[in-house]
Ligand SMILES: Nc1ncnc2c1ncn2[C@@H]1O[C@H](COP(=O)(O)OP(=O)(O)O)[C@@H](O)[C@H]1O
């Protein structure tokens with residue numbers, strides 16, 4: 308049994324450490340601060356803050372949808388890519404590695420434009436779906452590396468024990484390896500979730516009405532640029548902090564057994 | 567030691583088996599027959615190919631030359647359902663390899679329920695009986711990390727038995743244990759032998775070998791150098807390398 312827990316860090320998402328039981332930890336301070344700021348602005352300066360707040364919920368819903376669907380898509384692509392990267396089939400391996408290499412070499416925004424216009428123009432894929440596919444393709448490559456490292460962190464004796472009982476490769480992977488690898492995978496993948504949530508703001512440049520785009524629409528009509536972006540920053544902060552909380556709760560739930 | 571006559575059809579037949587790791591010949595033209603109910607103990611220095619031989623039987627290692635037939639199935643054939651053959655072959659590892667994310671009970675029920683479609687209640691009942699047999703039923707709901715090495719290995723044996731295998735393969739099952747825990751694991755294996763289980767055991771425990779082996783096999787440098795009864799091995803070893811090995815280990 309290995310005692311080492313492999314830690315993998317990719318991109319800039321950050322999951323706060325909730326083991327800090329102090330009343331004044333960074334998470335609480337940021338979360339309460341953001342909520343109080345928003346409440347203050349909306350109650351004491353309802354014009355324009357209340358107006359912005361009323362204008363944005365449609366966008367919030369779109370941001371949620373894009374985030375949730377992209378996370379799902381990226382997880383599936385990440386799993387497939389991770390499995391491809393450890394495959395003994397050289398062709399599959401090459402395809403998976405090339406995908407990771409290509410995606411890593413192109414800025415997310417460029418990929419977004421490219422996939423969005425390619426899909427929209429040639430396949431008539433709806434806007435929101437194109438954006439989700441683009442986000443999934445990009446983040447799937449990063450998550451693929453996390454899955455690969457997570458799977459490889461499991462002792463090969465586990466595979467041998469499962470195979471010798473009569474489980475086939477797929478059963479071994481899904482019943483024995485992945486449930487254990489998930490522990491190693493979740494922290495870095497959680498970081499990716501958060502980075503992804505923030506990066507969904509990029510889709511506002513496409514014709515997708517997320518939080519940021521709704522804000523821009525409001526600002527350009529009313530010229531309340533500063534006020535609008537203040538509120539938008541606070542909204543992103545709150546939902547990002549909430550997601551990081553969810554991720555760390557998931558991590559806690561996974562620690563029900565020792566290695 | 568079994569006095570009963572043994573049915574003369576081998577349940578494991580290896581013939582002219584060779585296995586290479588790159589340039590290294592881990593198995594060199596090895597032939598071995600194991601009959602139902604027989605207890606075979608394989609000994610030999612480290613790196614002599616004992617594990618490789620054992621793992622060739624259930625195809626954890628694919629061999630490069632020769633024939634391996636288990637329970638009538640040519641396991642080198644592409645047409646053989648290796649998973650079905652493996653269900654007949656229990657394997658116990660030096661490093662236990664229990665599933666740490668499952669409780670002891672789940673470790674035992676997972677394979678029968680998934681692979682043999684045994685109903686959960688029935689599988690659990692049988693698992694509890696097996697845990698009683700290896701004297702660890704009070705740990706059924708515990709995760710493996712909470713167990714001592716000896717307890718883990720007994721659970722690992724019970725897990726293999728839960729599939730009702732025809733043959734049990736043991737690869738140095740006591741080598742990773744603290745000395746005071748070796749006995750409890752060997753006791754379980756001796757009992758299993760008494761019940762007539764077909765066993766192929768790689769071990770350095772010569773007391774165990776003397777007590778249960780019908781056939782002793784000595785390996786060195788990938789070859790089977792000598793075979794015989796425990797009496798022949800311990801009292802009249804023929805090959806100088808075996809004599810030297812036994813002198814060192816006893
Ligand atoms: N996966 C492997 N890759 C390369 N060499 C191996 C591998 N497994 C075993 N060997 C080599 O094959 C030889 C026999 O190994 P093994 O069967 O494990 O010996 P034993 O179990 O008798 O100690 C050793 O020299 C060992 O280093």
Ligand SMILES: [Mg+2]
Nearest residue numbers: 616617618738
């Ligand atoms: Mg060995």
